[in-house]
Amino acid sequence: MCLVCIAFASWVLKTANPQVGDAWKAVLLANVSALSAIQYLRKYVRKEAAAAEEKLNHSASAS
Incomplete structure (x- = not known):
């Protein structure tokens, strides 16, 4: 599960288009996924x- 979250976060960051105004959503999603993986x-x-x-x-104690 941990590796899946990290892989997903990496994929989101790689495929995000920084020229779009909604790029912050991809970054937020990647950060939440990474933090969840670290917590797990x-x-x-x-x-x-x-x-x-x-x-x-x-x-x-058994010995």
């Missing part, structure tokens, strides 16, 4: 780190 990635990393820490604590 941060949540995923935190969740994975918490799971790894819990697994480590569980294996240490």
Whole structure:
């Protein structure tokens, strides 16, 4: 999902026509997509780190 949002944001910026007055909409859409991807990635990393820490604590207390 994260890579899809980043790819979409890149595509929007590449295909946007800067001479049109509505170019700000494409930039806004690209920025929102990129921020959503970053937020998703941060949540995923935190969740994975918490799971790894819990697994480590569980294996240490089992020994």
